[in-house]
Amino acid sequence: MKYKTPYPELLSTAIIWAIAASVTGALLWLLSDVFWHGMSQVNWEFLTQSPSNAGREGGIAPIIVSTALIVGVCLVVSIPLGVGTAVLIAEFAANKSILGRLVRLSLDVLAGVPSIVFGLFGNAFFCKTLGMGFSILSGGLTLACMVLPILIRSTQEGFRAVPDDYRRSAAALGVSRIATLWELLLPAAMPGVAVGLLLGLGRAIAETAALIFTSGYVDRMPESLWDSGRSLSVHIYDLAMNVSGGEANAYASALVLVSFLVLINSAISWLAQRFRQSKILVV
Amino acid sequence: MTKQITTNTGNPPSIQTDQLSLFYARKSAFKDVTLSIKSGSITALIGPSGCGKTSFLTCLNRLTELTPNCQISGRILLGDQNLQTLNVISLRRRVGMLFQKPNPFPLSIIRNIEFPLREHGVRNREEIDHIIEVALQDVGLWDEVKDRLKTPALSLSGGQQQRLCLARAIALKPDVLLMDEPCSALDPLSSEVVEDLITKLRLKYTVIVVTHNLAQAKRIADHVAVFWFQDGAGKLIESGSVAQIFESPQHTLTAAYVTGRTG
Amino acid sequence: MAIASGAIVLLILLFLIWETLPILQIIGLARFFNDPAWHPTSEEFNLVPMLWGTLFVTVGSILIATPIGILSAVFCHYYAPKAIANLYRRAIELLAGIPSVVYGFWGLVVLVPIIGRIHPPGPSLLTGILILTLMILPTITLVADASLASVPSEYLRGCASCGLGRWATVRGVVFPAAKSGLITGVILATGRAIGETMAVLMVCGNVVQTPKDIFEPVRTLTANIALEMAYAVGNHRAALFVTGLVLMVMIIALVIAAELLNKGHIYEQ
Numbered sequence: 001m002k003y004k005t006p007y008p009e010l011l012s013t014a015i016i017w018a019i020a021a022s023v024t025g026a027l028l029w030l031l032s033d034v035f036w037h038g039m040s041q042v043n044w045e046f047l048t049q050s051p052s053n054a055g056r057e058g059g060i061a062p063i064i065v066s067t068a069l070i071v072g073v074c075l076v077v078s079i080p081l082g083v084g085t086a087v088l089i090a091e092f093a094a095n096k097s098i099l100g101r102l103v104r105l106s107l108d109v110l111a112g113v114p115s116i117v118f119g120l121f122g123n124a125f126f127c128k129t130l131g132m133g134f135s136i137l138s139g140g141l142t143l144a145c146m147v148l149p150i151l152i153r154s155t156q157e158g159f160r161a162v163p164d165d166y167r168r169s170a171a172a173l174g175v176s177r178i179a180t181l182w183e184l185l186l187p188a189a190m191p192g193v194a195v196g197l198l199l200g201l202g203r204a205i206a207e208t209a210a211l212i213f214t215s216g217y218v219d220r221m222p223e224s225l226w227d228s229g230r231s232l233s234v235h236i237y238d239l240a241m242n243v244s245g246g247e248a249n250a251y252a253s254a255l256v257l258v259s260f261l262v263l264i265n266s267a268i269s270w271l272a273q274r275f276r277q278s279k280i281l282v283v
Numbered sequence: 284m285t286k287q288i289t290t291n292t293g294n295p296p297s298i299q300t301d302q303l304s305l306f307y308a309r310k311s312a313f314k315d316v317t318l319s320i321k322s323g324s325i326t327a328l329i330g331p332s333g334c335g336k337t338s339f340l341t342c343l344n345r346l347t348e349l350t351p352n353c354q355i356s357g358r359i360l361l362g363d364q365n366l367q368t369l370n371v372i373s374l375r376r377r378v379g380m381l382f383q384k385p386n387p388f389p390l391s392i393i394r395n396i397e398f399p400l401r402e403h404g405v406r407n408r409e410e411i412d413h414i415i416e417v418a419l420q421d422v423g424l425w426d427e428v429k430d431r432l433k434t435p436a437l438s439l440s441g442g443q444q445q446r447l448c449l450a451r452a453i454a455l456k457p458d459v460l461l462m463d464e465p466c467s468a469l470d471p472l473s474s475e476v477v478e479d480l481i482t483k484l485r486l487k488y489t490v491i492v493v494t495h496n497l498a499q500a501k502r503i504a505d506h507v508a509v510f511w512f513q514d515g516a517g518k519l520i521e522s523g524s525v526a527q528i529f530e531s532p533q534h535t536l537t538a539a540y541v542t543g544r545t546g
Numbered sequence: 547m548a549i550a551s552g553a554i555v556l557l558i559l560l561f562l563i564w565e566t567l568p569i570l571q572i573i574g575l576a577r578f579f580n581d582p583a584w585h586p587t588s589e590e591f592n593l594v595p596m597l598w599g600t601l602f603v604t605v606g607s608i609l610i611a612t613p614i615g616i617l618s619a620v621f622c623h624y625y626a627p628k629a630i631a632n633l634y635r636r637a638i639e640l641l642a643g644i645p646s647v648v649y650g651f652w653g654l655v656v657l658v659p660i661i662g663r664i665h666p667p668g669p670s671l672l673t674g675i676l677i678l679t680l681m682i683l684p685t686i687t688l689v690a691d692a693s694l695a696s697v698p699s700e701y702l703r704g705c706a707s708c709g710l711g712r713w714a715t716v717r718g719v720v721f722p723a724a725k726s727g728l729i730t731g732v733i734l735a736t737g738r739a740i741g742e743t744m745a746v747l748m749v750c751g752n753v754v755q756t757p758k759d760i761f762e763p764v765r766t767l768t769a770n771i772a773l774e775m776a777y778a779v780g781n782h783r784a785a786l787f788v789t790g791l792v793l794m795v796m797i798i799a800l801v802i803a804a805e806l807l808n809k810g811h812i813y814e815q
Contacts, residue, residue, distance in 0.1 A: 006372075016621045030648075033656060110554055117771075120787055121557070121562065209646075237651075257645060257648060344707060349703065349706055374709070
């Protein structure tokens with residue numbers, strides 16, 4: 001006997017599959033467009049040469065180096081600060097204390113602050129007040145402020161996913177708080193931390209607006225963290241908007257940027273998966 | 284305390300399983316269960332934990348389909364229809380279920396009953412209100428909640444929540460009710476109220492109750508089926524009337540179990 | 547350490563106010579809304595057209611992205627087979643990871659010409675809305691995905707035992723149960739839409755005007771800062787910090803709204 005499915009059920013199923021298909025379609029369109037146009041430009045020379053003629057010709061070597069340095073500064077500062085803060089808030093500070101509430105509220109605000117406002121702040125604070133000028137250091141520190149709430153929040157989410165039972169039973173077994181944190185909570189919170197890293201790293205590498213007025217435009221090879229450096233994203237922006245005939249190299253740079261991101265995304269989610277599995281199997 | 288159950292007036296069907304087996308992936312939950320359940324009776328499924336009673340119960344409304352990699356072999360007859368070929372939505376409307384842990388939806392009390400009703404095509408406001416009132420009266424909840432029908436169902440006590448779930452089920456006018464240890468998560472007083480309700484369902488519904496409480500089985504059931512874990516799978520080792528099982532069990536394991544010597 | 551992290555917000559606010567204080571003292575806040583136009587070099591500072599620009603782009607993209615995003619999460623949980631659901635999740639994560647400058651660039655070279663053929667000029671409010679929709683979609687989907695995952699399975703079994711179909715279950719029980727999470731996702735996405743700079747800067751045309759239809763170019767508050775910061779000095783620079791302050795105020799209002807909403811009861815009446 002065939003069974004009759006109610007009309008709203010059929011309709012909603014059709015709509016939901018159609019939505020999933022069109023979102024996937026849009027993603028594939030964007031990716032294939034960037035891949036197709038970028039692929040013809042990207043080669044070894046492109047990755048190892050300096051840009052010339054305002055970026056229309058030549059490669060992006062110094063730009064890759066600047067990007068790596070900026071993101072490096074950002075992560076070195078933000079990871080310990082972010083995970084540490086999350087641990088403190090989630091495990092040690094009473095959630096309902098006024099301080100805890102205030103910190104959480106300010107993090108919510110921080111998470112929502114537009115990147116361009118971070119740019120303004122970075123420009124005023126790191127570049128001017130602290131006298132770092134347009135430099136990789138200014139850019140990296142500005143990004144660190146930006147990535148921080150993402151890291152904290154998703155680490156917290158991970159902690160929240162740990163049932164209170166774990167904590168209570170660990171406490172009942174006389175396991176110390178630190179050991180509980182290390183053996184039970186951190187592994188359980190790993191997916192949260194990994195998602196935070198993923199989003200944070202993605203946001204840092206992808207960021208443009210906060211960098212234009214902090215790390216600057218200079219497309220020479222940086223000699224130190226105090227030099228100005230142009231990030232990949234700023235390079236794409238500049239080629240697309242300010243340089244006529246820069247489209248081809250903009251596509252190529254976009255392909256490099258997107259590839260980095262895809263690579264990092266995959267690596268991190270793979271790592272998180274592995275780490276979680278091994279920990280759970282051992283424990 | 285409560286009036287007789289008034290919601291359902293139909294003829295409840297009998298249920299017959301024939302060589303029924305259930306596998307989760309490669310693990311067998313129970314094997315070759317052949318059991319006939321009389322129309323309008325209350326049948327208790329007893330036996331130690333992990334011998335497939337709950338799994339057996341979920342075959343009867345095909346809730347097994349929610350579990351991936353779950354395979355059934357054998358046949359189930361509901362009345363004279365093959366249960367596995369019925370429309371699953373109308374089947375589950377006919378075969379209501381009560382779970383171990385009360386699970387009202389996170390909606391208001393009234394929406395808990397109204398929402399499934401509407402989804403099953405009852406749209407008339409007066410009719411809905413009438414069904415809700417009757418169902419709540421049937422479970423003895425009406426007087427307790429009639430002034431706060433719009434408050435969240437999750438604010439009710441455990442016993443009230445379980446009775447609401449029963450009202451939710453019987454509002455759909457089922458003729459079979461499945462209950463998976465419906466009292467085990469409740470305090471003794473609420474448990475007594477729910478138990479009392481179950482006995483009032485006799486004749487109007489075919490009721491199948493999984494229970495670990497032998498005294499309860501003895502009090503409420505007409506028939507008893509004993510499950511046991513044997514040779515790597517749950518098996519039905521004996522079934523019969525309450526008197527047979529508790530007073531003159533045929534199987535030695537049953538005898539030991541009902542007198543509390545094992546299990 | 548926690549205090550240090552929280553203090554960054556205060557530091558940002560402090561610097562924005564510090565940079566804007568001189569101009570606010572001299573010309574006052576009112577002129578940012580009453581001046582005849584935005585000509586910062588000739589001391590005219592009307593931000594209203596940019597406010598409208600930001601508002602329209604945000605509202606438009608939220609209206610489109612909310613249903614798509616939430617239904618995407620529903621797709622992953624209740625409709626798609628597990629393998630497809632996981633692939634789709636990866637796709638959404640990928641979408642989240644694509645830089646806004648790439649969205650902007652793609653919008654500029656692909657979408658703008660298409661829109662331009664339908665109705666010139668091309669760089670417009672509509673292009674901005676479309677690009678932004680794609681960008682905030684992952685935020686809504688990923689947050690909704692997480693909150694759907696936390697809907698207790700008892701509810702789902704309860705629904706199934708009442709003979710409810712997928713959609714009835716989703717609409718009647720899952721949405722009410724996951725409501726606060728879903729709303730949080732939308733609020734986060736709203737924040738992201740308001741704050742997005744590069745993509746809208748590249749596809750919206752950046753003409754300072756209050757748009758009359760969706761095919762007209764607009765300039766958002768964020769684009770305003772990005773466009774002029776490079777050469778702004780004195781009062782002009784301070785005026786851009788005022789723009790930033792306005793953005794900050796919007797975000798803070800949004801966060802407070804989210805706090806209040808989450809405190810409200812989550813049960814459907």
